[in-house]
Amino acid sequence: MKPNDVILQSVTKVAVVIIFTFSVYLFMNGHHNPGGGFIGGLSTAAAIVLLYLAFDIEKVRENIRIDFKKLTAIGVLLAVCTGLGGVVFGKEFLTQAFGYFELPVFGETELTSALIFDTGVALAVIGTAVNIILSISEDR
């Protein structure tokens, strides 16, 4: 019997957009308020896993052509290398820097090296979480 998952798929299409938006919000919010790379990455991973559940693995794989193992590695590399930035400038490992810049559209914006670090964390978390779910589901 072919399972009827029209409702699941329709809801997923809308919900995934909302979850992605919310995870970006959580991620950007992280510097001064609750949020950050870990939780942002985790909610993104939740959205991707929802996609895997609603559609089948092959279909999602065709559309999201990312090797999540490599994504994890790239994320960790990004985070560690941001930490090394401090070493290059003669400060302690993991020292962060920030400054205020005039940007078009955004106006005066605070830019931090912690944001790059957090991007690395987010990528690592997405990669790990999705990888775990995929490994379990592929297990026979």
Added chain:
Amino acid sequence: MNNLLIMPVIIPLIVGMVLIIFPKNIILQRALSLFAIAASGLITLNIMNQILDDGIQTLQLGGWEAPFGISFVGDMFSVLLVLTTCIVAFCCLIYAFRSIGEKNEKLYFYPLFLFLIVGVNGSFLTGDLFNLYVFFEVFLLASYVLISLGGGKKQLRESLKYVFTNIVSSAFFLFGVAYLYSITGTLNLAHLSSRIAEAGQDGLITTVALLFLIVFSLKAGLLLFFWLPGSYSVPPTAIAAIFAALLTKVGIYAIFRMFTLIFYHEPQVTHLIIGILAAVTMILGALGAAGFMDVRKILTYNVIISVGFIVAGLVSMTEAGLMGSIYYLIHDMIIKALVFLIGGTIILLTGTSNLREISGLIRRHPALGWMFFIGALSMVGIPPLSGFLGKVFITQGTFEIGYFWLGGIGLLASLFILFSMIKLFMNAFWGETILTEEEEKGSTKGLIFPIALLLIFSLALGLGAEGIQVYVAEAAEQLLNPSLYIDAVLK
């Protein structure tokens, strides 16, 4: 501030991550992992000399001052262990090139190996109790995968035991951290030490100390070694060797750190209990080593004896005892990797680990046989080989504080080491040569070099003991004076 301190941790980490991106390129994997270990070793050598000149080196991560941020602390003791780790890892890695198999190499063996080193080096260098927990988890996770790499039935059974044991002990570790944090309000090791010194070590703190002793005893195989003989005999040789050389030693390091830096106020309780545990461990390990007729079992029980012996030096809390422990710890890391590699090679050649079915290997493999013989004598402590000084100093330390029973059991255990190793040597290498060249299951091509390299390091440690004496004496002095550590971190 000394940024070099973080390098032995992040160089293997970065290289490991790069290797995950290129899993199929084996030449690159081998070259880069060797480079990472060698670079970490050279940097550690540099740090070691800085410590000799300027005292304990520290690094406050992210520029957050201790005790608020996470500190990395390199005192002589930890840096010596990091250096030994790099040496052992280097040799085991070369051994793995020839022996681990292409399938495992493509299954992320090298990244996992590097992550194991990340965790071990990090555990040695961190100055924060929770960070210590994190690094323990890093190397444990890597070891969970490595122990089941290949996925044989026996391997999976033993790895389940190993995982469960370690999850339980990690949970206890967290309980201990939580207790200590609620009592003292800090997790920085130096800050913990100074706060407990101010407030006094009352019954509650001593109880927490014993909880930590249970946790680290499980990891070190001090009395609670029921998981050890099984788990260390199933993985491929290179992995078993690195486990035997490093993993129990991290537990021993943690015991030393906790009971010289933090819980050193009630030695008549805590250190006496450690002494009793060490004595029982040595006795049980000696019985196991003498009783079994299986190459791997004999070697793993020898690991257990040495755990008890090293910790016996801590019990004394004298300079001689601690120097002995440090000498013996370094010696043991190298020599255990050595004998495990030789043991693995014997099994590779004969296809069995049962000593009764092995005989006369020395005729076709004289180098292997004699290297094993020197290694065995070194383990027993025949001068001038590397085990000798450690044994002398540890025994002297236990006698100085009047624990003659402990020193006596240590010496008796050495006789059992001698008995078990010579039993292995005579059965495996002497006698009639059973196997012809065609009947041998594998070849030693490329496997002798890493073993010889380890033997050279071991010989250098024994013959050049005078040269490293300044480093070891400095390490013992820093362990005996917690104020040096505290001043370096908190300024």
